[in-house]
Amino acid sequence: MTTRKQILISAGIVGAAAVVLAIFAVTGPAGEVAEGGMGGHDHAAMLAAGGDELRPVRLDPEGARRIGLAYAMVEYGPLLSTVRVVGVVSFDETRLVDVSPRVEGWAEELYVDFTGAPVRRGEPLLALYSPVLVAAQEELILARRLADELAGAGGDTGGAAGGRAAENARELLEAARRRLAYWDIAADQIEAIERSGAPQRALVLRAPAGGLVVEKNVVRGSRVLPGTSLYRIADLSRVWVEGEVFEKDLGLVRVGRRVRVSLDAYPGRGFEGTVTYIHPTLSPESRTGRIRVELPNPDLQLKPGMYANLTFEAPIHQEGLHIPRSAVLTTGTRSVVFVRASDGSLVPREITVGGAAGGHVEVLAGLAAGEVVVSSANFLVDAESNLGMALDGMDMDGPAGGHEQHGAAGGHADHGTPAAPSTHAGH
Numbered sequence: 001m002t003t004r005k006q007i008l009i010s011a012g013i014v015g016a017a018a019v020v021l022a023i024f025a026v027t028g029p030a031g032e033v034a035e036g037g038m039g040g041h042d043h044a045a046m047l048a049a050g051g052d053e054l055r056p057v058r059l060d061p062e063g064a065r066r067i068g069l070a071y072a073m074v075e076y077g078p079l080l081s082t083v084r085v086v087g088v089v090s091f092d093e094t095r096l097v098d099v100s101p102r103v104e105g106w107a108e109e110l111y112v113d114f115t116g117a118p119v120r121r122g123e124p125l126l127a128l129y130s131p132v133l134v135a136a137q138e139e140l141i142l143a144r145r146l147a148d149e150l151a152g153a154g155g156d157t158g159g160a161a162g163g164r165a166a167e168n169a170r171e172l173l174e175a176a177r178r179r180l181a182y183w184d185i186a187a188d189q190i191e192a193i194e195r196s197g198a199p200q201r202a203l204v205l206r207a208p209a210g211g212l213v214v215e216k217n218v219v220r221g222s223r224v225l226p227g228t229s230l231y232r233i234a235d236l237s238r239v240w241v242e243g244e245v246f247e248k249d250l251g252l253v254r255v256g257r258r259v260r261v262s263l264d265a266y267p268g269r270g271f272e273g274t275v276t277y278i279h280p281t282l283s284p285e286s287r288t289g290r291i292r293v294e295l296p297n298p299d300l301q302l303k304p305g306m307y308a309n310l311t312f313e314a315p316i317h318q319e320g321l322h323i324p325r326s327a328v329l330t331t332g333t334r335s336v337v338f339v340r341a342s343d344g345s346l347v348p349r350e351i352t353v354g355g356a357a358g359g360h361v362e363v364l365a366g367l368a369a370g371e372v373v374v375s376s377a378n379f380l381v382d383a384e385s386n387l388g389m390a391l392d393g394m395d396m397d398g399p400a401g402g403h404e405q406h407g408a409a410g411g412h413a414d415h416g417t418p419a420a421p422s423t424h425a426g427h
Contacts, residue, residue, distance in 0.1 A: 056345040057338070057381050071340060072324045072375035074367045078315060079322045081357035083252055085310040087243030087293070089263075089302050095235035097209040100227050102183045105130030107222045108202045112231065115216045119207045122186075125231060126218065127202040133183065137199035140176035144194050147173045184208075211235035214304075236304075239297045241273060243310045244288040252314035253278055259293050259312045263302070271295055271302070275312075316355040321363040327375045328353060328361060337367070338374040338381050346374060346381055 059069065109127035112119055119125070150166040180190050185203050193200060215232035224230060241261060245253055253275060261271040277292040293310060295302060316322075328351070329336045335353050338346040351366030367373070374381055 056341070056347045058345050059381075067377045067380045069374065069381070070376040071372050072327055074321055074323055074363065074369055074371045074373065076319070076321055076369040078318050079320060079355075079357050079360060079362055080313045081249075081252060081316050081355065082311065082313050083245070083249045085243040085245050085249075085291070087241045087261075087308045087310050089295075089306040089308055090240045090242050090304050091214070091234050091236075092238050092240050092294070095209075095211070095238065097211070097233045097235075098229045099125060099205065099208065099231040099233065100229050101128060101130075101205065101224050102226055103128075103130045103132045104225055105133065105223075107218050107220060107224060107230075110218065110220050111204075112207075112213060112216075113220075115213055117213045119210060119213060119233060121207055121210045123207045123210075124204045125207055127204050128224070129202040133180070133185070133203050134199050134201070136176065136179050136183070137193050140173070140180065140190070140193060141197055141199065143169065143173040143176045145197075205230075207231075207233060209233055209235060234304075236297055236300050236302075239295050239302050239304065241293040241295060241308050241310065243291050243293060243308075244283075244286065245291055247282065247287045247289065250278075250282075250289045252316075253289075253291055253312075254314075257312055257314070259310050261293065261295060262309045262311070263306055265306060266301065316357050316362050320354075321367055321369060322357075322360045323363055323367070323373055324375045325356060325359050325361045327373045339367070340372040340374070 059067075105128045107126050108129050111124040111126060147166070147169040150169045177190055180193075181187065184205055186206055189200075189203060211233045213231055214234045215229070217228070218224065218230040255275055255278060257275045259273045259275060261273050262269070263271075273293040273295040275291055276294045279290040279292075282289050323337070327337050334350050336348050336350055339349050341347050349366055352364040354362030354364045356362070
């Protein structure tokens with residue numbers, strides 16, 4: 001047993017010596033890693049701390065050049081984030097109009113007979129035959145005749161009674177006119193019926209707004225019912241772009257913010273729009289919120305269904321500190337940077353970060369404007385700092401945590417191995 005223990009101890013001594021030689025080979029012969037000795041740290045305490053207390057690091061110019069060390073200054077000023085969103089061009093819902101008859105009838109003639117046709121406000125769409133409309137025309141004609149007869153009779157109808165009869169006839173005539181107007185019969189058609197004195201078989205329904213016919217649900221001879229949507233007309237002089245914004249960027253969107261819009265159909269050309277609405281709900285599947293951007297479309301180049309790319313800039317802050325994102329080492333529970341001190345050493349410092357924009361991150365606490373931080377190779381600096389802690393923990397110059405004494409060559413004089421029981425002394 002003693003021989004086996006001696007073999008194990010010797011192997012441990014050789015391994016420790018190899019580790020020390022490797023460390024000195026990496027850090028150079030000048031001993032840059034540790035200053036003021038390597039003793040006095042308890043291994044168990046260091047492991048329990050989990051490496052939270054990093055030590056400053058000194059690097060000579062050659063060592064800094066070798067690992068590609070670079071610095072950046074803590075800047076004070078505005079920090080803008082560029083948000084990019086994918087969207088789809090859609091109709092402006094406030095400019096959609098349905099053409100629906102208010103009476104039952106049959107479509108005898110179509111003046112607009114295909115989807116996509118441009119129409120102007122008041123333009124004829126179809127001729128509708130309806131028995132209800134024919135009856136209403138006959139009532140109008142009778143009311144007009146009665147009003148004309150009473151008006152022509154003048155005072156021969158008997159004083160006050162005759163005046164009341166004429167007034168009632170005029171009211172009846174106005175009621176017949178209103179009935180046809182409420183059924184979307186134009187005023188010029190009503191006047192034509194009164195002048196002719198004969199009902200028309202079919203009356204014309206006209207476009208209530210100008211635009212393009214985007215839906216057509218009627219053909220010649222179709223029977224139509226009250227409320228049936230025959231045409232849908234869209235005014236495309238202004239369109240919407242519905243964009244999906246990731247949850248992390250929703251806080252940067254504001255109503256009224258200007259947005260640049262580009263489309264694959266028009267490469268190299270940009271359009272300007274405005275955010276007019278932010279939907280109050282979030283999609284649980286995509287984790288995105290929808291925004292609405294309004295765009296003028298005077299040339300009708302923007303067509304509903306086109307894919308669009310939205311880009312806008314939003315300020316993380318107008319006045320504040322920020323540093324390159326590469327300068328921050330994130331451990332999951334804290335953020336650390338290495339600050340260059342006046343004596344050239346790199347001092348680790350914990351900071352509080354805020355929002356990120358492009359290659360920079362906002363600094364809420366822990367740094368001051370004008371300080372210089374390591375912006376590249378900071379992982380190697382962090383490894384160097386942890387290596388210095390490990391060397392301190394090895395306590396090569398004095399006793400530590402149960403080690404009796406380390407020799408000058410890295411050998412162990414004694415590791416406190418319990419003496420073998422006297423009954424085994426002969427082994």
